[in-house]
Amino acid sequence: MWRLPFYLLSIWLGFKFVRWALRYLESNKSEPMIRSGNDKKCVDDLVKDPVCGKFVPVKNSISTVKNGNQVHFCSEACLKQYLDQ
Numbered sequence: 001m002w003r004l005p006f007y008l009l010s011i012w013l014g015f016k017f018v019r020w021a022l023r024y025l026e027s028n029k030s031e032p033m034i035r036s037g038n039d040k041k042c043v044d045d046l047v048k049d050p051v052c053g054k055f056v057p058v059k060n061s062i063s064t065v066k067n068g069n070q071v072h073f074c075s076e077a078c079l080k081q082y083l084d085q
């Protein structure tokens, strides 16, 4: 006679577990794919020094704008030589 409450309890627990599992799966699925980050890439890109032909990372280069184009140099000496031409 006391079996019925036991069954009801196990069904209730099973139901709760299923609901929890579904919510867990759903929260994993709907997690937004946030991949921040190609910001670094352009900083590490290599640019060619038109004077000496050397490739230098953008962040280490010395740049100037001439005729609307940005030009990058490995050193101030190259920049100076370029501007003196």
Ligand SMILES: [Zn+2]
Residues within 6 Å of the ligand: 049, 051, 052, 053, 054, 073, 074, 075, 078
């Ligand atoms: Zn150079």
